[in-house]
Amino acid sequence: MIRELFSFNGGVKPAYNKAPSNRQPIAEAPLSTELVIPLHQSIGGIPRPLVKAGEQVRKGQLIGGPDGNVSSAVHATTSGTVRALEMRRMPHTSGLSALCVILDPDGRDEWIDHAPIPWRTLSAGEVRNALRDAGVVGLGGAVFPSYLKINPGKQGRLDTLVINGAECEPFITCDDMQMRERPDGIIKGAAILRDLTQARQVLIGIEDNKPEAVAAMSAAVERLKAGGIADRMEVVAVPTRYPAGGAKQLIRVLTGIEVPHGKRSTDYGAQCFNTGTAHAVYDALDLGRPMVSRIVTVAGNVERPRNYEVRFGTPMRDLVALCGPRPDTDRIIMGGPMMGYRMPDDEVPVVKATNCVLVGSPALFPPPGPEMPCIRCGECARACPVDLQPFEMYWFSRAKIFGKAQEYHLFDCIECGCCAYVCPSRIPLVDYYRFAKSEIWAREQEKEAADQARQRYEFRLAREEREKQEKAAKLAAKAAETKAKLAQQEAAAAAGTGGADVATADPKKDLIAAAMARAQQQKAQVAPVNVENLAPDQQAQVAEAEARLALAAVPVESKANAE
Amino acid sequence: MPNSSPFFRQPASVQIVMLKVLAALLPGIVAYVWVFGAGVLVQIAIASVTALAGEAAMLAIRRRPIGIFLSDGSALVTAWLVALTLPPIAPWWLAVLGVLIAIVVAKHLYGGLGQNPFNPAMVAFCSLIVAYPQLMSQWPAVGFTDFAAQLQAIFGERQLDAIVMATPLDALRTALHTPEARATVAGVLGTHATFGNIGGPGWQWIALGYLLGGLWLIQQRIITWHVPAAFLGTLAVLALTASLANPDKYAGPVFHVLTGGAMLGAFFIATDPVSGATTQRGKLIFAAGLALLTWVIRVFGAYPDGIAFATLLMNICVPLIDMHTQPPVFGHKKEQGGKGGQA
Numbered sequence: 001m002i003r004e005l006f007s008f009n010g011g012v013k014p015a016y017n018k019a020p021s022n023r024q025p026i027a028e029a030p031l032s033t034e035l036v037i038p039l040h041q042s043i044g045g046i047p048r049p050l051v052k053a054g055e056q057v058r059k060g061q062l063i064g065g066p067d068g069n070v071s072s073a074v075h076a077t078t079s080g081t082v083r084a085l086e087m088r089r090m091p092h093t094s095g096l097s098a099l100c101v102i103l104d105p106d107g108r109d110e111w112i113d114h115a116p117i118p119w120r121t122l123s124a125g126e127v128r129n130a131l132r133d134a135g136v137v138g139l140g141g142a143v144f145p146s147y148l149k150i151n152p153g154k155q156g157r158l159d160t161l162v163i164n165g166a167e168c169e170p171f172i173t174c175d176d177m178q179m180r181e182r183p184d185g186i187i188k189g190a191a192i193l194r195d196l197t198q199a200r201q202v203l204i205g206i207e208d209n210k211p212e213a214v215a216a217m218s219a220a221v222e223r224l225k226a227g228g229i230a231d232r233m234e235v236v237a238v239p240t241r242y243p244a245g246g247a248k249q250l251i252r253v254l255t256g257i258e259v260p261h262g263k264r265s266t267d268y269g270a271q272c273f274n275t276g277t278a279h280a281v282y283d284a285l286d287l288g289r290p291m292v293s294r295i296v297t298v299a300g301n302v303e304r305p306r307n308y309e310v311r312f313g314t315p316m317r318d319l320v321a322l323c324g325p326r327p328d329t330d331r332i333i334m335g336g337p338m339m340g341y342r343m344p345d346d347e348v349p350v351v352k353a354t355n356c357v358l359v360g361s362p363a364l365f366p367p368p369g370p371e372m373p374c375i376r377c378g379e380c381a382r383a384c385p386v387d388l389q390p391f392e393m394y395w396f397s398r399a400k401i402f403g404k405a406q407e408y409h410l411f412d413c414i415e416c417g418c419c420a421y422v423c424p425s426r427i428p429l430v431d432y433y434r435f436a437k438s439e440i441w442a443r444e445q446e447k448e449a450a451d452q453a454r455q456r457y458e459f460r461l462a463r464e465e466r467e468k469q470e471k472a473a474k475l476a477a478k479a480a481e482t483k484a485k486l487a488q489q490e491a492a493a494a495a496g497t498g499g500a501d502v503a504t505a506d507p508k509k510d511l512i513a514a515a516m517a518r519a520q521q522q523k524a525q526v527a528p529v530n531v532e533n534l535a536p537d538q539q540a541q542v543a544e545a546e547a548r549l550a551l552a553a554v555p556v557e558s559k560a561n562a563e
Numbered sequence: 564m565p566n567s568s569p570f571f572r573q574p575a576s577v578q579i580v581m582l583k584v585l586a587a588l589l590p591g592i593v594a595y596v597w598v599f600g601a602g603v604l605v606q607i608a609i610a611s612v613t614a615l616a617g618e619a620a621m622l623a624i625r626r627r628p629i630g631i632f633l634s635d636g637s638a639l640v641t642a643w644l645v646a647l648t649l650p651p652i653a654p655w656w657l658a659v660l661g662v663l664i665a666i667v668v669a670k671h672l673y674g675g676l677g678q679n680p681f682n683p684a685m686v687a688f689c690s691l692i693v694a695y696p697q698l699m700s701q702w703p704a705v706g707f708t709d710f711a712a713q714l715q716a717i718f719g720e721r722q723l724d725a726i727v728m729a730t731p732l733d734a735l736r737t738a739l740h741t742p743e744a745r746a747t748v749a750g751v752l753g754t755h756a757t758f759g760n761i762g763g764p765g766w767q768w769i770a771l772g773y774l775l776g777g778l779w780l781i782q783q784r785i786i787t788w789h790v791p792a793a794f795l796g797t798l799a800v801l802a803l804t805a806s807l808a809n810p811d812k813y814a815g816p817v818f819h820v821l822t823g824g825a826m827l828g829a830f831f832i833a834t835d836p837v838s839g840a841t842t843q844r845g846k847l848i849f850a851a852g853l854a855l856l857t858w859v860i861r862v863f864g865a866y867p868d869g870i871a872f873a874t875l876l877m878n879i880c881v882p883l884i885d886m887h888t889q890p891p892v893f894g895h896k897k898e899q900g901g902k903g904g905q906a
Contacts, residue, residue, distance in 0.1 A: 260894030373677035417569035
């Protein structure tokens with residue numbers, strides 16, 4: 001049966017340049033003399049360091065414990081001694097540093113004791129924790145902790161589990177080679193994911209420019225169907241068009257479902273995992289091995305492009321050296337040419353997100369011609385896989401009218417680079433969107449801070465007002481007390497002089513009269529003299545003070561009534 | 564050296580786009596020379612030199628890199644379009660003035676390449692036809708290809724009575740839609756021995772030349788089908804409806820599509836990306852509105868052709884059209900984000 005496929009709009013067909021790196025089998029990268037393992041290798045909370053300098057560790061030992069609801073563990077990737085925990089430069093364009101575990105390998109590469117995890121007997125939560133503690137994150141490049149994606153969705157069971165072997169970025173062949181050489185592990189991992197999400201079907205999408213991978217995976221599915229492992233699974237060759245490997249694009253192509261930006265695809269009945277991630281799930285559960293390495297393509301301006309199984313923490317320089325970089329090499333890019341990041345230097349380590357170390361040169365990636373004004377030709381809109389109007393977003397981003405840029409769905413942009421790739425004016429469009437997004441985020445943070453400050457200020461005002469009232473109430477209560485005492489004394493005095501008729505008169509009236517008399521007296525005592533010559537504002541102050549005194553002297557009953 | 568992705572790009576440039584537009588004009592120009600003589604080539608030359616000089620001067624005043632912008636080809640496209648809308652025997656200074664209006668006023672005073680809200684060539688045409696209505700409607704008789712006489716008309720004393728005639732559109736308008744008109748469409752247009760008479764004698768060949776170039780532009784993905792199809796389709800439907808109602812008074816669809824600036828407008832003017840609508844639906848609305856205004860001005864207006872005024876009027880509407888025709892974004896097409904269109 002030929003499966004009905006769907007398509008997304010736009011996309012581009014760049015030169016794929018995949019052939020050079022997929023001729024050789026995957027090799028294991030040799031152990032470097034020093035491994036720099038960043039604690040923060042996935043989306044979410046930064047794992048807590050669990051080792052100290054000088055400590056002996058073995059391969060697979062937990063060195064960073066997951067922290068918070070969204071976080072994933074990090075492990076020692078070989079056996080050896082922790083030399084230090086220190087800040088090292090991260091594989092990111094910014095060149096910022098983060099806390100890393102520096103490991104001196106002992107060369108024995110000894111595993112910790114590990115055993116298969118009996119995941120079938122565990123609850124869903126326990127399996128998720130096991131995957132979290134095994135450090136399994138999405139290997140397609142987004143490094144989102146995988147355990148968070150394993151849930152059957154609102155319907156209670158997933159319709160389609162998509163296994164993403166599209167690998168649409170030029171130069172990158174790590175998924176291709178893994179599918180050719182290790183299809184069984186991928187399918188066993190997919191089977192675990194299928195059972196955990198109770199998916200009705202599993203579709204393994206592979207771009208049709210990888211016929212060997214399609215054949216190997218199809219054969220493995222047939223083979224494993226016998227044992228029931230590959231039930232409800234199908235390998236689907238999809239048309240080659242960048243970015244068909246975007247999770248939402250591939251879900252669209254295979255199922256017709258469009259998952260909007262910011263929504264979880266499970267709620268639409270689909271979920272997507274990279275083939276490498278599926279294999280890592282198999283490693284973690286069926287073999288009990290946490291994630292300590294991945295397959296990395298080394299390609300571009302090198303003599304011997306190839307795929308290597310690389311331990312996390314291996315400096316990129318060591319990896320590149322294996323492949324013979326050409327003399328005119330001027331940069332290292334992590335990822336592909338469409339969405340990759342330029343590295344600050346070649347010492348940064350390979351991490352879980354490193355699917356490709358692309359070696360660049362001015363000849364391979366020539367500088368674009370001078371940037372020209374946008375002529376609104378609409379090529380970018382035709383190329384956009386998310387149906388945006390990139391030139392409008394560019395216009396507003398450039399003019400810093402960020403509200404308008406958001407109205408044109410800036411945050412739906414997946415930064416795939418198709419628009420900049422086709423732009424005849426050679427405008428670095430994606431840079432403008434990144435700029436606009438970061439500005440908007442910064443402004444939102446600023447606004448949040450300002451809101452907080454305002455709330456604090458308003459709270460302070462309210463508190464001061466409350467304190468003033470409390471003080472006034474206290475004063476009033478005190479005044480009433482003394483007044484009552486005075487009245488008693490006066491009454492006693494009156495009784496003593498034999499004025500019984502007076503005493504039998506309304507005691508309230510007496511009280512009021514006494515209070516008024518006392519107020520008069522007080523006023524006479526405290527009323528400032530020689531106020532005529534004061535400045536008007538000083539006079540106003542005096543008047544205010546007097547008014548306060550009068551208020552304080554109001555009898556307690558009327559005060560109580562007023563309240 | 565780019566610091567951020569994408570690190571490589573498709574080999575496309577504004578220059579390539581503009582050069583392809585110029586190349587696409589060639590078949591029309593060849594037909595033009597055949598029908599009206601080589602005078603138009605002189606106009607194109609005058610316009611090109613003026614455009615490059617004006618562009619360079621404005622770039623210098625605006626302190627923009629002259630070499631890069633002068634070689635982008637956009638000034639030449641504007642120049643050629645201005646030259647092709649002038650009568651081929653117009654005096655030389657008319658072309659100079661028109662191109663300067665287009666380049667200096669309509670383009671650079673609005674901010675240069677990519678910033679002009681109005682089509683520069685059409686701003687020039689409208690200015691000239693308002694300022695010099697007579698000069699702008701003096702066309703050589705079809706088949707009058709005496710180059711020496713045309714040069715004389717362009718550069719020397721103008722003694723034109725013998726060689727000048729109105730364009731078919733102009734003739735139709737004055738003959739049919741003035742109060743004392745008694746003529747019929749067939750009577751006015753007549754026929755012509757050499758050039759036939761489908762879009763007015765000779766005109767249909769020029770139009771077909773533009774059509775050929777325009778189709779090549781679509782094939783080259785420089786323009787999309789939306790604007791030409793909507794423009795020509797709407798124009799044809801309007802003309803058909805009117806001519807069915809009264810064939811003596813209203814010319815038919817074939818005439819309207821093949822005469823005057825219809826083909827040039829459909830493929831080269833209304834498709835100007837800078838001043839036109841950008842969304843697919845917007846392009847259809849823009850071009851349909853353009854056709855409606857063009858037909859109304861052609862039939863009932865005071866000017867020989869309506870495309871230029873119609874273009875400027877529709878240029879004004881572009882921001883509105885674009886705003887209201889934004890396509891739905893991926894995932895937002897249907898309320899529940901369900902299955903959309905099929906492959």
